[in-house]
Amino acid sequence: MIEVKDVYYTYPNGFTALRGVNLTIRKGECVAIMGENGAGKTTLVKHFNGLLKPTRGTVIVDGVETKDASVAQLSRKVGLVFQNPDHQFFSETVEEEVAFALRNFGFPEDEVERRVEKVLKRMGLLGYRKSSPFSLSGGEKKRLAIASIVVFEPEYLVLDEPTIGQDYIQKVEIRRVIDSYLETGRTVVIVTHDLEFVVDLRPRVVLMSRGRIIADGKAEEILSDSKLMDDASLLLPQMTELAYKLGNPKIPRTILDENDMLEVVKPLLKHRGGWRS
């Protein structure tokens, strides 16, 4: 469990990015933290693995206060994939980058090789195993960053904007990685602007604005609340926006995807078949 209790954080330049955040993330949960640029999302998740320590308040990971633990201890438990992967790489080859944490944590060499191979394959990076991480495209770097964390299976996987610069096929693959991670009972936290990705994932949604949490609940409740979404500088998902525009009492505004929309709209349609616009 990650417990964030009344946390304030002020950067050395005087900017206060978090202003009294309270949040509990339980094991096995999938949580999406959303909000406008500068809302404090990245600052918050950097507290989970002790990269940042609260200016005021406490962060407790599985019973241990992050103030009392080293980043090395915490990073085994909380794997954080940065928004900009360049900040994360330091190895000469893709393969070494992915193996680094495993060797560091003392995994036997045959296990290292097995896991590296498996994760590179999964992320579509096997062909680049001898390449430099910095020679990869933006999307490939992002997947390498995810691979190098997923490979040691931390209890908590934290992904900061995992879908930036990813095409549809890669997004589906990232979602599969998240799903299979959750199936093992582990926890996934994502920071994202990608509404439609969140619609497919259906996580618990935490909305932030100006350093505070302004809403916390099921995806259906939060993403369909036009006032809340506006406060967080987010747009409504397309299907929800369509439900609003239709203004039909039989079409609930909590609809997020095209399958649910079809189910409620279908019985309301006339002249099926052969209709042309």
Next chain:
Amino acid sequence: MAKAIEVRDLSYRYERSERDVLLDVNLEVEKGEFVLLTGASGCGKTTLCRCFNGLIPHFYGGDLRGEVCVAGLSVKDTPIHKLALKVGFVFQNPDSQLFSLTVERDVAFGLENLGIDRDEMRLRVDWALKTVGMEKYRYAAPYELSGGQRQRVAIAAVLAMRPEIIVLDEPTAYLDPKTALKIFQLLDGLNKRMGLTVVLVEHRLDLVSRYASRLIIMNKGRIILDGKPSTLFHDELEEYGINVPRLVRFFRKLEEIGYEFGELPLTTDEAAEIIRRIMA
């Protein structure tokens, strides 16, 4: 009259690379078009854009075959600084474009290099900042601004050069949806009011398709589809890595149960109107 962009039988290979990243590309863009260029990672869209402003071949070198003409100028034979008068380029990250201490200096930078006189320069900077809605920030430092504001300044710096064409490579990747939409609306205005030709590389088709007059899809170095977004979306574009808007996916489902739509809606207003018409 010259086309905005003319590409003939273009193939390209980066230096020290073993394969072509562009294969036999042919393309004509008329003045005043709003072209949305997309495709899976590694499809060659960024490389193609670099051929429009001369970064290829003048900066990247490599092996370019075929012809690229922009505003009537052959890219191979025209130096980058001359092309910059015709084609403005905006990158994914505005920080790679902004480096001065004030917004005003950044917007004036390109003009200073051209040796334009001070009065004209002042007029152009005023106009460019006003056009992007950043006139209040002229003495602000770019690093104090939000990501969306910085991207607006980067666009102003390009507009100040009075180009005929603006090419943008995923300019909203790091922006939240609302801020991204505002950038797209700004581009729409520049295109419709000033007739500026826009070539935009984007993955966020749900927000931007409605503004594009033309959608071009690349795959493995080639242009594979080219047409109006509202009709092209009938194709199964997901297999090419395209993020098809959810609205389009819903209307395709309606087609599966027997409806036919010549053009698919790209806004929820259009969609709501169609659904009301087919509802009992």
